[in-house]
Amino acid sequence: MxxxxxxxxxxxxxxxxxxxxxxxxxxxxxGLVGTNGAGKSTMLRILSGVLQADTGMVxxxxxxxxxxPEVKHKVCFLADTAYFFxxxxxxxxxxxxxxTYPDFDWERFEELVAKFGLEMKQKINTFSKGMKKxxxxxxxxxxxxxxLLCDETFDGLDPVMRQAVKSIFASELMVRDFTPVIASHxxxxxxDICDHIGLLHKGGILLSKDLEDMKFHIHKIQCVIQDxxxxxxxxxxxxxLQHSKRGSLLTVVARGTKQEILxxxxxxxxxxxxxxxxxLEEIFISETEVAGYDVKNLIF
Amino acid sequence: MMSKISFSKLLKEDMKRRSWLxxxxxxxxxxxxxxxxxxxxxxxxxxxxxxxxxxxxxKTDYMNLIGFEENYLVAILLIxxxxxxxxxxxxxxxxxxxxxxxxxxxxxxxxxFLVQLVSGLLIFAVPYFLSTVLSLLVGVANGIMEAGIxxxxxxxxxxxxxxxxxxxxxxxxxxxxxxxxxxxxxxxCTFLAxxxxxxxxxxxxxxxxxxxxxxxxxxxxxxxxxxxxxxxLKVREKWQVYDKETVSAWIxxxxxxxxxxxxxxxxxxxxxxxxxxxxEQSMAFSKTESVIKIMLVIPLSLAIGLLLSAMxxxxxxxxxxxxxxxxxxxxNAIIEFIYHLDIRELFVRKLQLVLAVLATAVIGCIFQFxxxxxxxxxxxxxxxxxxxxxxxxxxxSFAYKVTDDDGIARxxxxxxxxxxxxxxxxxEPIYEIAGNGVKNVRKETEGMDLVPVSVKTEGMDLVPVSVKxxxxxxxxxxxxxxxxxxxxxxSEQALFTQEEYKQKIYPIFSIESANIQSMFLMSLKGEVQLxxxxxxxxxxxxxxxxELRESTFDDFxxxxxxxxxxxxxxxxxxxxxxxxxxxxxxxRNFTKTLSxxxxxxxxxxxxxxxxxxxxxxxxNYNTSQTSFYSSEIEIKEILADFYAGSIDMDYGNIGGLNYxxxxxxxxxxxxxxxxxxxxxxxxxxxxxQSGYS
Numbered sequence: 001m002x003x004x005x006x007x008x009x010x011x012x013x014x015x016x017x018x019x020x021x022x023x024x025x026x027x028x029x030x031g032l033v034g035t036n037g038a039g040k041s042t043m044l045r046i047l048s049g050v051l052q053a054d055t056g057m058v059x060x061x062x063x064x065x066x067x068x069p070e071v072k073h074k075v076c077f078l079a080d081t082a083y084f085f086x087x088x089x090x091x092x093x094x095x096x097x098x099x100t101y102p103d104f105d106w107e108r109f110e111e112l113v114a115k116f117g118l119e120m121k122q123k124i125n126t127f128s129k130g131m132k133k134x135x136x137x138x139x140x141x142x143x144x145x146x147x148l149l150c151d152e153t154f155d156g157l158d159p160v161m162r163q164a165v166k167s168i169f170a171s172e173l174m175v176r177d178f179t180p181v182i183a184s185h186x187x188x189x190x191x192d193i194c195d196h197i198g199l200l201h202k203g204g205i206l207l208s209k210d211l212e213d214m215k216f217h218i219h220k221i222q223c224v225i226q227d228x229x230x231x232x233x234x235x236x237x238x239x240x241l242q243h244s245k246r247g248s249l250l251t252v253v254a255r256g257t258k259q260e261i262l263x264x265x266x267x268x269x270x271x272x273x274x275x276x277x278x279x280l281e282e283i284f285i286s287e288t289e290v291a292g293y294d295v296k297n298l299i300f
Numbered sequence: 301m302m303s304k305i306s307f308s309k310l311l312k313e314d315m316k317r318r319s320w321l322x323x324x325x326x327x328x329x330x331x332x333x334x335x336x337x338x339x340x341x342x343x344x345x346x347x348x349x350x351x352x353x354x355x356x357x358x359k360t361d362y363m364n365l366i367g368f369e370e371n372y373l374v375a376i377l378l379i380x381x382x383x384x385x386x387x388x389x390x391x392x393x394x395x396x397x398x399x400x401x402x403x404x405x406x407x408x409x410x411x412x413f414l415v416q417l418v419s420g421l422l423i424f425a426v427p428y429f430l431s432t433v434l435s436l437l438v439g440v441a442n443g444i445m446e447a448g449i450x451x452x453x454x455x456x457x458x459x460x461x462x463x464x465x466x467x468x469x470x471x472x473x474x475x476x477x478x479x480x481x482x483x484x485x486x487x488x489c490t491f492l493a494x495x496x497x498x499x500x501x502x503x504x505x506x507x508x509x510x511x512x513x514x515x516x517x518x519x520x521x522x523x524x525x526x527x528x529x530x531x532x533l534k535v536r537e538k539w540q541v542y543d544k545e546t547v548s549a550w551i552x553x554x555x556x557x558x559x560x561x562x563x564x565x566x567x568x569x570x571x572x573x574x575x576x577x578x579x580e581q582s583m584a585f586s587k588t589e590s591v592i593k594i595m596l597v598i599p600l601s602l603a604i605g606l607l608l609s610a611m612x613x614x615x616x617x618x619x620x621x622x623x624x625x626x627x628x629x630x631x632n633a634i635i636e637f638i639y640h641l642d643i644r645e646l647f648v649r650k651l652q653l654v655l656a657v658l659a660t661a662v663i664g665c666i667f668q669f670x671x672x673x674x675x676x677x678x679x680x681x682x683x684x685x686x687x688x689x690x691x692x693x694x695x696x697s698f699a700y701k702v703t704d705d706d707g708i709a710r711x712x713x714x715x716x717x718x719x720x721x722x723x724x725x726x727x728e729p730i731y732e733i734a735g736n737g738v739k740n741v742r743k744e745t746e747g748m749d750l751v752p753v754s755v756k757t758e759g760m761d762l763v764p765v766s767v768k769x770x771x772x773x774x775x776x777x778x779x780x781x782x783x784x785x786x787x788x789x790x791s792e793q794a795l796f797t798q799e800e801y802k803q804k805i806y807p808i809f810s811i812e813s814a815n816i817q818s819m820f821l822m823s824l825k826g827e828v829q830l831x832x833x834x835x836x837x838x839x840x841x842x843x844x845x846x847e848l849r850e851s852t853f854d855d856f857x858x859x860x861x862x863x864x865x866x867x868x869x870x871x872x873x874x875x876x877x878x879x880x881x882x883x884x885x886x887x888r889n890f891t892k893t894l895s896x897x898x899x900x901x902x903x904x905x906x907x908x909x910x911x912x913x914x915x916x917x918x919x920n921y922n923t924s925q926t927s928f929y930s931s932e933i934e935i936k937e938i939l940a941d942f943y944a945g946s947i948d949m950d951y952g953n954i955g956g957l958n959y960x961x962x963x964x965x966x967x968x969x970x971x972x973x974x975x976x977x978x979x980x981x982x983x984x985x986x987x988x989q990s991g992y993s
Contacts, residue, residue: 011577045400045404045576048404049403049404050399050400050403050404050576051575051576051577052575052576067408067409069305069406069407069408070406072404072405072406072407073406075404076404077400077404079397079400079401079404081397081400082401083397083398083400083401085317086317095313096313099305099306099309099310099313100305100405100406100407101406102305
């Protein structure tokens with residue numbers, strides 16, 4: 001588990017992180033969302049021990065990571081711009097990672113390189129931006145570290161590769177103790193992969209919650225209730241966050257468990273009712289509204 | 301528990317990535333050392349085979365090639381490689397992308413630092429060692445190898461590796477302290493040039509503003525210690541003399557080693573303090589910005605002030621202060637721009653600018669108004685142990701023994717060498733001269749070139765001299781003064797009564813006739829080489845020494861001069877130390893010397909006869925006017941007041957000869973005699989025709 005305890009970081013007069021308190025649970029995919037300049041990269045660089053926090057502390061499995069190689073063995077950081085040695089081939093870079101990360105999984109790496117249609121002997125400087133991202137992700141995954149910190153990892157990947165990387169993350173989670181942290185400026189990137197989200201804004205964490213937890217307490221329902229009095233009654237009884245009506249079809253986003261909401265609706269004799277899935281955006285709109293923010297201005 | 305990442309593996313990987321540098325270093329050192337030495341040794345061996353050189357000479361030349369003395373290319377390459385390897389090894393500190401990569405890996409920063417450091421050292425040291433070994437094999441193959449040469453090569457190798465380290469670590473320090481490569485290179489140049497630059501500015505300020513300063517005030521050890529490169533060059537210079545193990549050679553070597561250790565420690569410490577986010581910033585440590593800026597602004601603005609005042613035709617002081625103030629503002633702005641790359645930031649830190657300007661102005665005032673009392677310095681007589689006096693007229697023709705820190709003697713011309721050699725304990729007349737000099741210090745005389753002539757200022761007839769004070773506290777102080785001629789003459793007359801003083805003026809007293817290669821006699825007839833037997837030479841030398849020992853100062857007054865004795869002789873320890881000295885005075889009162897010369901067939905003329913003169917030309921140096929005289933009356937009038945420069949000039953300096961007018965006498969036999977008139981006696985025909993009064 002990574003614990004972030006009151007971390008502050010400034011660059012000159014610019015406050016990049018402002019008293020960030022959060023925790024990243026083991027075995028989950030943690031999405032770190034925020035606009036450009038929100039402090040995502042700074043956060044990941046502190047989490048990986050590249051930067052030192054001005055105040056506060058980052059503990060990885062209970063130990064400070066800064067200048068601590070023992071702890072750093074558990075963490076691999078994939079920066080937004082991957083660095084490869086001049087004239088390096090895929091194998092050259094893998095060799096280097098194998099030296100610095102003794103658990104580097106050569107077999108898996110060769111297998112993944114082949115799956116992604118890359119060549120071990122190919123020079124990386126001949127690769128496209130997306131191919132470089134692929135190599136960076138594959139190297140990171142094969143280091144075998146417990147934590148993989150990815151900064152804008154999906155930026156530059158085409159949809160197919162994006163899906164492939166997501167499935168690799170999922171499969172790694174199945175087979176070993178693995179906790180990827182993915183920073184992105186787009187919620188849509190993280191929608192179908194993360195199970196825990198932290199929202200960073202102006203250097204501070206607005207919220208950090210488990211997606212399932214959030215989804216458990218907020219639902220979207222479509223229904224048709226013929227009696228307008230009952231319809232009004234239902235809207236009054238539910239903790240409605242949003243509602244709209246198109247013809248006789250009423251769409252409601254409300255807080256509460258699925259059971260509570262359905263019980264309320266069934267009591268109003270609907271002609272039709274069903275729970276439909278919420279997008280991550282809709283969940284965040286709802287959650288950040290509570291905190292007094294209009295999330296549309298923050299991340300979309 | 302994770303296993304630690306192997307240092308040697310990281311080292312190997314780093315060297316693999318810098319293989320281009322290994323190739324470059326290897327090829328260039330191979331060419332610069334074994335290949336060039338092979339060609340040269342082949343040439344030397346051919347010369348030996350043809351009998352043009354002995355094998356011992358070949359070995360000496362080979363030792364010079366493989367050691368410090370002659371293979372400058374290796375020294376130049378060493379400097380270039382130290383910088384290149386330092387920059388290539390630590391350029392990652394200036395790249396955010398690379399730092400994100402390296403600093404996220406499970407390796408401590410100190411380990412990265414050491415990996416790069418050792419890798420850089422090996423990249424240079426291994427090819428350099430191999431090329432040295434190949435160079436030694438060239439000697440072995442040609443049969444000229446011996447233990448002394450091997451030792452010299454190894455000494456050179458070790459000292460050059462230390463030199464490489466000191467320059468390499470300086471470049472690393474510059475890279476650590478900055479966040480951009482270009483700024484890092486500028487920082488490296490600053491580290492190397494700052495010390496000598498400050499010494500240069502200081503010497504120029506002293507020379508420009510302190511009229512009593514002589515030569516360079518800050519030199520020698522201080523200069524050698526002012527830059528890592530100069531220190532290394534000094535160590536090389538000290539270790540060049542293989543047959544002399546000197547104390548200072550070891551001291552300088554110790555300082556070099558100490559500097560390597562200090563630089564290493566400083567780099568290690570700063571590396572731990574350096575934040576990753578310093579990459580791509582101009583300066584890695586913001587706290588050093590203002591200190592470095594002020595340290596640069598002060599000497600650079602003073603240098604600009606000196607430059608402007610040197611370019612000005614008048615109002616030197618005004619231009620100096622305009623220069624330093626403008627310089628302070630300008631340099632401050634340039635450095636701010638380098639720091640922030642933002643034109644809006646140029647004058648944001650006003651307090652620092654004001655401090656820099658004030659500091660520079662205060663230093664300027666210290667020199668301009670002599671707040672430290674440099675020119676009025678006159679120690680109390682009871683604080684003085686010994687003193688020495690130098691005047692070009694008396695000492696200018698002679699070379700004096702200089703003993704360096706290691707007790708190695710050599711012979712040099714010049715006032716500092718003379719002053720060091722001429723200290724005497726009975727110094728009262730010199731102290732009187734110094735007192736007169738201090739009294740005569742005038743700002744009006746500043747900037748006046750101290751040419752070896754007497755100068756007239758405000759109606760005073762002044763003689764330039766230099767003085768050395770050896771104080772009882774062991775300190776030595778040098779000053780130059782303008783002395784009233786009468787005071788100078790009286791003091792010299794008093795000093796000439798001391799045998800110690802005369803012994804020290806004239807190196808001839810320590811010369812044996814066996815060491816004299818040639819003797820020349822300079823008289824109005826011109827210069828002739830004396831063809832003498834060894835006995836005659838010894839006899840003449842001893843006679844001259846006796847009369848010189850008994851002479852008074854008045855004997856050498858230009859009116860009493862008859863001729864000069866010029867010598868070529870060997871001094872010092874090396875067989876090649878031949879010196880020529882012109883100007884041993886032969887007074888008309890040296891009757892025994894003159895009669896001995898007469899006996900050996902050499903007569904000295906005492907005057908130029910008018911009938912032997914073809915034409916006289918007078919040059920007025922003030923107006924660049926030339927006048928010609930060929931009538932017998934004019935020639936006789938001019939010859940009556942003429943003093944020949946060839947025999948009188950040196951002593952005329954202190955005797956009030958006129959140097960505004962130059963007299964060229966062309967003899968009927970084609971010979972030319974140069975000379976001057978006395979100040980008070982300019983012939984009428986010359987005054988009327990040349991317009992000089």
